[in-house]
Amino acid sequence: MRTVYVNGDYLPESEGRVSIFDRGFLFADGVYEVTTVLDGKLVDFDGHAARLERSLRELDMPMPMTRDALLEVHHRLVAENDIDEGLVYLQVTRGAADRDFAYPAEETEQTVVLFTQAKPGLAKAPEKGLSVDLQPDLRWGRRDIKTVQLLYPSMAKMAAKRAGHDDAWMHEPGGTITEGTSNNAYIVKGNTIVTRQLGNEILHGITRAAVLRLAREAQMKVEERAFTVEEAQSADEAFVTSASTFVMPVTSIGGKAVGDGQPGRIAGRLREIYLDEARAKAL
Template sequence: MAGGQDRIVWLNGSYLPAAEAKLSIFDRGFLFADGIYEVTAVLDGKLVDSDLHMARLERSARELGLRLPITTAAIEEIEHGLIERNGLQEGLVYLQLTRGAEERNFLFGEELEPTLLLLTQAKVLVDVAAARTGIAVKTLADLRWARRDIKSVSLLPQVLAKREAKAEGCDEAWMVEDGHVTEGASSTAYIITHDGKIVSPANSQRTLPGCTRQALVQLAEEGGLTLEQRRFTVEEAQAAAEAFITSASTFVMPVTRIDGKPIGDGKPGPVVTRLREIYVDHARASAR
């Protein structure tokens, strides 16, 4: 798998080496974070939950009035082209769409040509130690903007939250608003109650509609499990039987410590373990 400057990327209509990919200093994604992104998992050289990611991309673009320069079907073809050119078997495809480049001005021109970039990243997704040991989470005040349902490239609050969490030996940050967990800095947050219910905040402008979450909800229901869509407090999370996160880059990942307090017996529980197995099986079977 090509990496670093050797890998092949796709930028505004062309496949080219990463070292040759150039963006304008006037791009609004650089100057204003005026753009959106998607991250799609790759397993066995195939795209996981691609339909869900493309639907969310279209929604985010629509909410911000961004124009997709090509169809989502064409985007999928490009992603497959990058996977093949970079010999990627397991990892991620990153997509970023910005409004385009022009002289710096808060008011953007109506005829801008969007900037579209896609690249691959090699990453182990399935056989990871954290899935067997669980991860630690730190809770922090949610300082993000009010439209978290849009997958914006404006990620500074999440960057700072993850940095603070790492400084305290944690793997992820859970954002807290009005005493309730909204979501992870780069993941969806869940707890499992002692009577076996999966609890996670409902989709709203407070949270990003997770694609892995959407797939997992259906899989859980098919397996006889139910998701209770409501907010939960930090104290409720610390007292839960189990906890976990989901995202395209972690799939289903057990959380075993929150703010230093062990969840359950401090080890990945049976429900989360089973959910991860179910999702990985789904990912392998449905990837294309």
């Protein structure tokens, strides 16, 4: 049975409890982060901690503990649950209070929960690329804040799976792609990598930042701009990035094969160099 962390206590998962009045449950009033574990070490922890601080700040919430204390909790959970390859999930909410749209008093104690998921083979090279469906982007406007309100991405992912796809890319009314349901989206035209520019419309991915930096260091051309569904379907290759998939090729978009329908060369190379650095710098 897994050990989880709930508000300062390390507990068997069957004993973890959160109040029914918690604002994360009542209002999705909380944020989360997911940190990858490779070889028993944390990948890009500082990036995830920095984004957590930003998300909390955007929602007028303080950090519930120091970054060093948070790192200690992550390390203990990885050790106690014997995680070699997997994920550590962290959720912070505004805490429990009587139901009211207005925020509770500032001294209300936040809720902090962490748990692990073992994912053996997480870093294994993909045998095939993803097939992604196309779904309208109906999320709220502040997608740059990593909140726990994930209902629409879940709905879009399930619609894609029912249609026989692995995932979905979401698009705006004008036909421009924003991102995947749980990842950032990229296309490759010639030798140029194209991905949506940062803004409120997409999550500021930690893996995204690392991959784009590595691409530029490898002398690959990168354009951060909006791209359309039509551009995506006529691209030479495509891929997604996230903490749980690293760099994952996409071989079909909206039922149309991308390039030759096989995982692309650039996506494969970026996955290799990203994993090499992730392992070398993991904590």
